[in-house]
Amino acid sequence: MLTLRQLFLNNNAQTTHFPLLLEFERAEGVYMYDSEGKAYTDLISGIGVSNLGHGNPKVVQAVKHQADKYMHLMVYGEYVQTPQVRFAQKLVSVLPSTLNSVYFTNSGAEAVEGALKLAKRFTGRQQIVAFKGAYHGSTHGALSVMGNEEFKQAYRPLLPGINFISLNHLPELDLITEQTACVILETIQGEAGIRVPDAGYMRALRERCSQTGTLLIFDEIQAAFGRTGKLFAFEHFNVVPDILLLAKALGGGMPVGAFIAPVNIMAALKENPILGHITTFGGHPVCCAAGLAALEVLLEENLTEQVAKKEAFIRQRLVHPAIKQIRGKGLMLAVEFESFELNKKIIDRCIHNGVITDWFLHCSNAMRIAPPLIITGQQLAHACDIIMEAIDSQTHTVQIAPSRSRV
Known part of the structure; x- marks a missing residue:
């Protein structure tokens, strides 16, 4: 055997x-x-x-309790499901007031995909700026904004219209223009070997994005939920993104991701076409119950x-x-x-x-x-x-x- x-x-x-x-x-x-x-x-x-x-006992209990009630009911966004609603409400309560609309996904990579689509749809632009050394996942869109050619070359063609700039290099911020839909940045770069941005650079990046009408996406898939000494890593820099990406610790050990944006930006997925981003299992009720319990433990303790x-x-x-x-x-x-x-x-x-x-x-x-x-x-x-x-x-x-x- x-x-x-x-x-x-x-x-x-x-x-x-x-x-x-x-x-x-x-x-x-x-x-x-x-x-x-x-x-x-x-x-x-x-x-x-x-x-x-x-x-964690409270997370395990939340999983068991929700599994006894119901698991998957319908594709995301159609039914009012208590775990999704309560988890989104809790997340919004600990975030800046502009980040008030949560789209739950299955993973960090799917959150990246949804955010890139949202930025292009909301701005009507096609160009994207990403960073050398970046890692955002392995799906095609996420791979396209990865800043390591060795891991990308076997899978081309990837998304067009992406420019890569260097972290903490101010002159390259000029590559962000009125044609740029979004800038996507790990608030602290993970797979590049933990590279921390300068506070002044982050402020300049935020200002440049605001000047050009470019959406600033912070990928906190690795860095969020206390890992850096703040609940969210962007709090170290006093800079707020337009779209926030979460996953990994978000589910307390269960698979769930999210992209979070202002309501008016997220609304762009509702029309022309409707159902602009679809996920079957995103925001699974058991995963959301686990995530809510994990966040409550993190805060209470x-x-x-x-x-x-x-x-x-x-x-x-x-x-x-x-x-x-x-x-x-x-x-x-x-x-x-x-x-x-x-x-x-x-x-x-x-x-x-x-x-x-x-x-x-x-x-x-x-x-x-x-x-x-x-x-x-x-x-x-x-x-x-x-x-x-x-x-x-x-x-x-x-x-x-x-x-x-x-x-």
């Missing part, structure tokens, strides 16, 4: 030739437990999803308030000659090494010793640190100790070789 791992390799579509092949049976808090009962500290939150950790302190702790503990730089805000950090080869060996050693971390899609020589916000000081100290041991063990034996993007 084939093992579960063999069946996974035989029947589940693979995205690389070298999956991690870790087999987990349960997860609780910051830990995931494999088939032999070994505990692993999840230091990446399932790539920004599990802000509350795994199996003030989890965001401890994030800056935990960031400082990590920066204090991770000091080593092999670490070139630590970038980021809050619990959204990149630890940079000389090469991918060294980074990968350190990551593999960490995983072997029970700490799950990862590298970045567009910055393979940096290690990702983005644990659940609930991680305790003791748990964080343990994870940092394992990282430091891994660095020591590999820098004593590894000759640093030229970087490559993949093994």
